[in-house]
Amino acid sequence: MIVLPILAPLLFAIVSLVGWSKPAYQRVVGIVGAVALNGVTLSVFAQVRAGGIQVAQVGNWPAPFGITLAVDLFGAVMLQVSALVALTVAIFSLSGIDDSRVKFGFYPLFFVLLMGVNGAFTTGDLFNLYVWFEVMLMASFVLIALGGERAQIEGAVKYVILNLLSSTLFLSAIGLLYNLTGTLNMADLALRMPEVQPAGEVTLIAVLFLIAFGIKSAIFPLFFWLPASYHTPPVVITALFSGLLTKVGVFALTRVFTLLFITDFAITQPILLVLAGLTMVVGVLGAAVQTDFRRLLSFHIISQIGYLLMGLGLGSAGALAGVVFFMVHVILAKTALFLVAGLVERLQGSFDLKKLGGLASSRPWLALIFLIPALSLAGLPPLSGFFAKLVLVQAGLELRSFLVTGAALGVSLLTFYSMTKVWNEVFWKDRKSGMPALRRAPVSMWVAVISLAAISLLAGLAAGPLVDVSLAAGIQLADPAAYISAVMGGIGGAP
Amino acid sequence: MTLLLAITAGGLFAAGLYMMLRRSLVKILVGLLLLGYAVNLLLFNSGSRLVPGSPPLIREGESAPALIHADPVPQALILTAIVISFGVTAFAVVLLRQAYQVTGTDDLNEMRCTDIPCPEEDILPDDPEAAP
Numbered sequence: 137m138i139v140l141p142i143l144a145p146l147l148f149a150i151v152s153l154v155g156w157s158k159p160a161y162q163r164v165v166g167i168v169g170a171v172a173l174n175g176v177t178l179s180v181f182a183q184v185r186a187g188g189i190q191v192a193q194v195g196n197w198p199a200p201f202g203i204t205l206a207v208d209l210f211g212a213v214m215l216q217v218s219a220l221v222a223l224t225v226a227i228f229s230l231s232g233i234d235d236s237r238v239k240f241g242f243y244p245l246f247f248v249l250l251m252g253v254n255g256a257f258t259t260g261d262l263f264n265l266y267v268w269f270e271v272m273l274m275a276s277f278v279l280i281a282l283g284g285e286r287a288q289i290e291g292a293v294k295y296v297i298l299n300l301l302s303s304t305l306f307l308s309a310i311g312l313l314y315n316l317t318g319t320l321n322m323a324d325l326a327l328r329m330p331e332v333q334p335a336g337e338v339t340l341i342a343v344l345f346l347i348a349f350g351i352k353s354a355i356f357p358l359f360f361w362l363p364a365s366y367h368t369p370p371v372v373i374t375a376l377f378s379g380l381l382t383k384v385g386v387f388a389l390t391r392v393f394t395l396l397f398i399t400d401f402a403i404t405q406p407i408l409l410v411l412a413g414l415t416m417v418v419g420v421l422g423a424a425v426q427t428d429f430r431r432l433l434s435f436h437i438i439s440q441i442g443y444l445l446m447g448l449g450l451g452s453a454g455a456l457a458g459v460v461f462f463m464v465h466v467i468l469a470k471t472a473l474f475l476v477a478g479l480v481e482r483l484q485g486s487f488d489l490k491k492l493g494g495l496a497s498s499r500p501w502l503a504l505i506f507l508i509p510a511l512s513l514a515g516l517p518p519l520s521g522f523f524a525k526l527v528l529v530q531a532g533l534e535l536r537s538f539l540v541t542g543a544a545l546g547v548s549l550l551t552f553y554s555m556t557k558v559w560n561e562v563f564w565k566d567r568k569s570g571m572p573a574l575r576r577a578p579v580s581m582w583v584a585v586i587s588l589a590a591i592s593l594l595a596g597l598a599a600g601p602l603v604d605v606s607l608a609a610g611i612q613l614a615d616p617a618a619y620i621s622a623v624m625g626g627i628g629g630a631p
Numbered sequence: 632m633t634l635l636l637a638i639t640a641g642g643l644f645a646a647g648l649y650m651m652l653r654r655s656l657v658k659i660l661v662g663l664l665l666l667g668y669a670v671n672l673l674l675f676n677s678g679s680r681l682v683p684g685s686p687p688l689i690r691e692g693e694s695a696p697a698l699i700h701a702d703p704v705p706q707a708l709i710l711t712a713i714v715i716s717f718g719v720t721a722f723a724v725v726l727l728r729q730a731y732q733v734t735g736t737d738d739l740n741e742m743r744c745t746d747i748p749c750p751e752e753d754i755l756p757d758d759p760e761a762a763p
Binding site for chain 1: 727
């Protein structure tokens with residue numbers, strides 16, 4: 137059952153490959169595939185919610201020997217949210233991506249990317265995680281360069297080089313860990329880690345993992361590839377990347393630091409918290425000086441990663457619940473903002489804040505739709521960002537980490553400043569006389585933007601059930617015993 | 632033998648990282664290749680049992696392999712890693728060649744269009760072969 141989130145995108149990648157040079161066919165396949173994926177992830181989520189951690193042993197090899205697939209509640213939530221992102225992006229790309237890019241394989245790559253992402257959320261094996269990362273990266277490499285404009289190629293060069301470096305470090309960390317423990321199954325590793333000697337080497341490997349996943353998730357000193365590349369491809373691709381890629385990095389960090397490296401948490405905790413604070417602050421300050429819509433949002437991605445890292449660094453069940461909730465919130469809000477930016481570009485022909493203006497009077501509904509994810513990102517009640525930050529700040533205060541909590545609150549204020557800047561420039565400011573006439577945007581773009589904003593709004597208004605799920609997921613993450621017994625206990629069981 | 636491999640891997644890591652810090656695209660590519668080899672050697676070494684002449688097979692008439700046997704897992708890992716790095720390298724070569732064609736330079740310092748928007752006339756028309 138839990139193999140399906142990997143198999144479904146693979147199937148639709150093949151189906152869309154069949155009609156290589158038929159854009160209309162591929163666009164339909166894109167929608168159908170995304171809807172089917174949502175069905176699959178919804179049933180996986182229901183299963184995990186009702187029956188606890190779901191495990192499948194690939195090829196029926198018992199746990200530490202074969203490749204294990206395991207979906208806990210966090211993984212199921214991530215699967216579901218990324219399927220939602222995929223659906224809205226598929227709707228938006230009906231007219232948001234040009235025919236020539238479709239003919240060069242946008243949709244097959246889209247599904248391969250989803251396969252890699254879902255694989256990373258599903259796997260219970262460290263080397264298998266590396267393979268899924270590579271699947272995801274290869275698809276993203278091609279997607280970011282698709283079309284071959286100069287800025288895209290330059291952005292792709294930076295993106296590819298730094299991500300390959302990160303993969304290399306990840307692989308070395310896996311090698312060193314295997315050398316110490318003789319296993320790569322995450323649950324088995326979690327069992328053996330406490331007894332591993334010498335403990336110093338474990339810390340070294342932990343730092344290697346932190347750097348490798350840190351590059352991928354764009355944390356403080358390692359984020360420079362992100363603002364240099366994310367704004368270059370068409371906005372659909374940026375929206376997809378911002379919703380999925382860095383979040384997979386954070387997911388992997390969370391897995392590794394809640395399951396494997398928990399014995400020396402006293403050493404890693406201050407490192408994680410300092411990095412979290414710096415990531416938040418530097419990201420939001422970087423955004424403050426930007427005048428390009430997409431670059432501004434790219435810097436906000438970094439700043440939001442800081443919050444996720446903060447929850448991970450705090451490490452209590454409450455804080456990890458905050459990570460889960462914040463992840464849902466930020467994926468929805470961020471993707472919605474990028475899609476709004478794409479819609480604005482379609483209407484007024486630019487991403488440059490200075491060349492935009494007057495949309496509040498000419499397109500009041502769009503202004504309202506922008507405000508939902510924007511204010512949610514800033515953390516205003518009753519939107520999802522408020523509750524996400526509330527859970528994190530509460531955990532921070534309980535653990536008496538006042539500095540990082542204060543940083544989180546201050547950065548919220550700066551995020552709000554940044555969002556009001558966009559609001560002023562794009563919507564509130566009067567139209568200048570020299571601006572080109574407003575163009576019409578296709579219905580599919582509106583549908584995508586409205587539905588994603590509505591989902592984001594719903595995540596805030598119906599925060600109760602979502603908090604329940606996050607708390608359950610946080611408790612699962614904080615106590616790895618359930619995960620270990622689910623994976624290791626099922627020896628010989630049917631997949 | 633283990634020591635020799637370890638030193639070689641370390642040397643490759645150092646050389647690879649040094650090359651990655653260069654500005655020329657080709658040298659960065661060489662750096663990536665060297666790093667890939669370094670990691671493969673590291674994985675090869677990581678089994679902690681570099682034993683010659685003792686395959687992980689169960690001999691006839693016995694019920695378990697020899698107590699000290701070669702660990703097959705790192706070799707499976709290396710094989711996978713080699714295949715992946717082959718694909719990735721092929722893509723990187725094409726991308727860097729394309730970058731050279733589009734920008735007319737192989738110096739990373741000259742690639743600033745992502746930070747400062749390039750003047751319009753600098754942007755070359757879309758090449759139909761641009762997308763890989």
